[in-house]
Each structure stands twice: as C-alpha cells, then as structure tokens.
Amino acid sequence: MVAIIIFLGPAGSGKSSLTSSYSRWLREFLGARIFIVNLDPATEFIPYKPDLDIRDLIDIHRISKEFGLGPNGVLVKAMDIIANEMIYIFEDLKYIDTDFILIDTPGQMEVFIFRDIAIKLVNELKKLSNNVVAVFVLDADVIKRYEDYAFISIMSTALQARMGIDVVPVINKIDLVQSLLIVGDTISDIDIVIENIRNKGLYGEMLSNILNIIWQYAKATRVPRVSAKEFIGIEELHRIIHELTCSCGDLT
Ligand code: GTP
DSSP states (O other), X not given: OOEEEEEEOSTTSSXXXXXXXXXXXXXXXXXXXXXXXXXXXXXXXXXXXXXXXXXXXXXXXXXXXXXXXXXXXXXXXXXXXXXXXXXXXXXXXXXXXXXXXXXXXXXSHHHHHTSHHHHHHHHHHHHHOSEEEEEEEEEXXXXXXHHHHHHHHHHHHHHHHHHSSEEEEEEEOGGGOSOOSOOSBHHHHHHHHHHHHXXXXXXXXXXXXXXXXXXXXXXXXXXXXXXXXXXXXXHHHHHHHHHHXXXXXXXX
C-alpha cells in the first residue's frame, strides 16, 4: 500500500528541501516510485518537480485582485478554496501507481493547520491509504534551550490531535549548528530535559509531567536530526517513517 507523507512546519524550516531530498533518497536508494504534490499556492521556487502542483489550479494573484486581499488574506482564501475542492483535486490520485506520495504544505503553517484544509486533506488521503504520516520539520536553530524540546513535543502532540495521524518531529539544518542539547533518542532526551527543567518552579514541574505523559504514549522514540541540504540523516528519517507506516517494527 502506498505510504503518504505530509511535510509540515513553520516558514523556512525546510519542508520543500526535505521533500526534495527525501524523494531523491527514496528513488536512489530504494528504487521507489514517488509522486510529489506541492500544496503551496504562493511559493515562487520549489527544489523538485511536482507531479501535482496546486499553482496550476489556483492563481494567487487573481484571487488577490478579485477579493482585494493582502498577502495573508489571500493565503487564507486560497486554503479555503483548496479545502472546498479537495475531493476533486485528489480524485485522480487513486489511479496513480506509486510507492510514496509526498505532500509539501504551505510555508505559513498556521494558514494550513488552523483551517479546514488540514482535516479535509487527511480525510482525502485516508481514502487512498491507511499509511498516512506527517513529518513536522523544525529548524535546528529553534532548539537552544531545554524548554524548546518540551515545546516541540507538545506541538507534535497537538498536531497529532488536530490531524489524527502520527507526527514525526524532525530537526532540520543540522549542518548549521555546532551541537544540540538533545541526542535524538527520546528516552535519553526526555531524561536530560526533565533533569534541567524540573527545578524551574511550578512551570518546570508542569512541563516535566507533560513530557513524561507524552513519552508514555509516544510511538516513535527517536527525533531524527537531518540536513536536507547536506543529505544527512535521511535514512534514519526513512526508518522511522517506514516503521510507522508499515506497523511492523519495534520503535524502541
Ligand atoms: P516555505 O515553504 O517557503 O516557508 O519554506 P520551506 O519550509 O519549504 O523551506 P525551504 O525548503 O524553502 O528552505 C528554506 C531555506 O532554508 C532555503 O534557503 C534552503 O536552502 C534552506 N535550507 C533548507 N534545508 C536546509 C538544511 O538542511 N541546511 C541548510 N543550511 N539550509 C537549508
């Protein structure tokens, strides 16, 4: 069954670059067939050749003129149009013979995740396959403090609750940082983080408790550290995606 991977994340975190590097890795190392969807109507440049490009269906400049909208308003409007047309946009994908469908989402994560489009997208994709996961791409620069790790875990859990699919947090641009506070293995990381935030009063205690609970229910126990640019860590990312989508592996 086809595996479907949705790349989510804040603006500039490297969603498109990782979509590109991961597709390249899947083709070169597994000989897999890939179908790539660009769902960002406002992007100027993407580093891969999309098989389905939302820009062919939605003209952001026309919408902007027609409704008199600025840069944020036009994106919100575009998301709502895509959400309403979702069934038709993805209709033909059921006839496509491929191993992986990779979906690159809009730059501004909030216009995607806080609107109907995120839910409708997952509903459509679940009609195509039971193997749908999201990769939550974060810039390594975000992780400077122990609290940042708690933030990532909580955000991933929130995304999981919102979308109803497994979410794999990924730290990208690892080539740009000298060292990270975390090692990428959840058990060790949570121990390190809890050790460092536990004594920060009531707030630290609350975060520690939340992390402990998240950990008890977590399926994937690693946070891959990758560089889409330098092609680092892509195999580890794939291993985690594979284990989640084929439900065949021990994730510890
Ligand atoms: P938007 O959709 O426009 O918000 O961006 P995005 O999340 O798709 O990020 P994109 O892939 O466009 O990358 C943003 C910038 O980060 C580009 O200049 C990339 O070249 C750079 N970039 C992406 N991944 C990496 C990486 O692993 N290392 C480094 N050094 N730069 C990266």
